[in-house]
Amino acid sequence: MASMNDFIGRWKLVQTENFDEYMKEIGVGLITRKAAAHLKPILEIRLDGETWNFDQFSTFKNTKLSFKLGEEFVENSPDDRTYNSLFTFENGKLTHRQNKIKENHKSSVLTTWLENGKLIQTYQSGDVICRREWERE
Known part of the structure; x- marks a missing residue:
């Protein structure tokens, strides 16, 4: 079973399913959705002491997310939504819970794990599930 340390490295996005539908579900605007749909970030x-860093680089926007496992924090999404977020790691899977703060926002659960050498992520909000696959760069 994978440990969090197995996630460390650089990954390139190779496949996405239902990303536009997920972004629509959480309220991302049309122009941003269309731009994001064509990106291959x-x-x-990285791990720095007890702090995990997930940095995403693309031609559209770069994002940085830092967290400690098991510690809730306020997260600002790339499109300026705000969440109470919590990361946990259990049975080889990293779970990222984004709990809405504002009533008009939507909560999500993002799950990350390793499968056949690929980093797999699912993003779920309501009944919409997106799947993304990453390969080591």
């Missing part, structure tokens, strides 16, 4: 996962 690089995800860099």
Whole structure:
């Protein structure tokens, strides 16, 4: 079973399913959705002491997310939504819970794990599930 340390490295996005539907579900605007749909970002996962860093690089926007496992924090999404977020790691899977703060926002659960050498992520909000696959760069 994978440990969090197995996630460390640089990953390139190779496949996405239902990303536009997911973004629509959480309220991302049309122009941003269309731009994001064509991106092939690089995800860099690092560990600095007890702090995990998930940095995503693309031609559209770069994002940085830092967290400690088991510690809730306020997260600002790339499109300026705000969440109470919590990361946990259990049975080889990293779970990222984004709990809405504002009533008009939507909560999500993002799950990350390794499968056949690929980093797999699912993003779920309501009944909509997106799947993304990453390969080591």
